[in-house]
Amino acid sequence: MEEYQREMKGLGERIIRLILKFLGISEEEMMKLLTSTDESIGKPHMALRLNSYPPCPDPGQVMGLAAHTDTSLCTILHQVGNNGLQIFKDGTGWVPLSPMSGTLIVNIGDLLHILSNGRFPSILHRVMIQENKEHRFSLAYFYDPPGEIYISPYCKPLSDTPQFPLYRSVNVKEYFAIKAKKTGKGLPAIKI
Numbered sequence: 001m002e003e004y005q006r007e008m009k010g011l012g013e014r015i016i017r018l019i020l021k022f023l024g025i026s027e028e029e030m031m032k033l034l035t036s037t038d039e040s041i042g043k044p045h046m047a048l049r050l051n052s053y054p055p056c057p058d059p060g061q062v063m064g065l066a067a068h069t070d071t072s073l074c075t076i077l078h079q080v081g082n083n084g085l086q087i088f089k090d091g092t093g094w095v096p097l098s099p100m101s102g103t104l105i106v107n108i109g110d111l112l113h114i115l116s117n118g119r120f121p122s123i124l125h126r127v128m129i130q131e132n133k134e135h136r137f138s139l140a141y142f143y144d145p146p147g148e149i150y151i152s153p154y155c156k157p158l159s160d161t162p163q164f165p166l167y168r169s170v171n172v173k174e175y176f177a178i179k180a181k182k183t184g185k186g187l188p189a190i191k192i
């Protein structure tokens, strides 16, 4: 498990670095975002969640995981077993994402959505229980920034079009608390 977390941390850092570079964020700013130890608690703040969805005789009556966006910068997801994960696409509705052997899914989280001023939107997803007898598992590695920093929308300083921040600056810990209070709907609460 420790080795898995180490690998995911490395992969998450590579993915986030590429996106931050694309957005034009400086190395100094990147270092703040990618610091993996929370000073206030003195240990890493990244989290690995192990999800377990037992079979249900009446799947229409239950929900595996209610619709939500992840709070992280990004989440690296490994699905074990059968179907169930669905993402919401505007104009289409819920689309299933079947597990593919040797494939990981990378979800963009709200904190990258805010930081990129909506250019990398967080994705609404949920897990449905399927009508079969298999137990479903997944491993979700949440690549989070340190809790004490503030995340602000990054607007390109030099651009052909005017740039306006869509969200107010927010402290990471504060944003987690907002999401908990607003039952998962954090972005509308900080929209300018």
Ligand SMILES: O=C(O)CCC(=O)C(=O)O
Pocket (backbone or CB within 6 Å): 049, 051, 065, 070, 077, 079, 085, 125, 127, 137, 138, 140
């Ligand atoms: O089980 C899955 O496929 C998704 C899990 C998930 O979305 C989460 O843990 O946030």
Ligand SMILES: [Fe+2]
Pocket (backbone or CB within 6 Å): 068, 069, 070, 125, 140
């Ligand atoms: Fe999720």
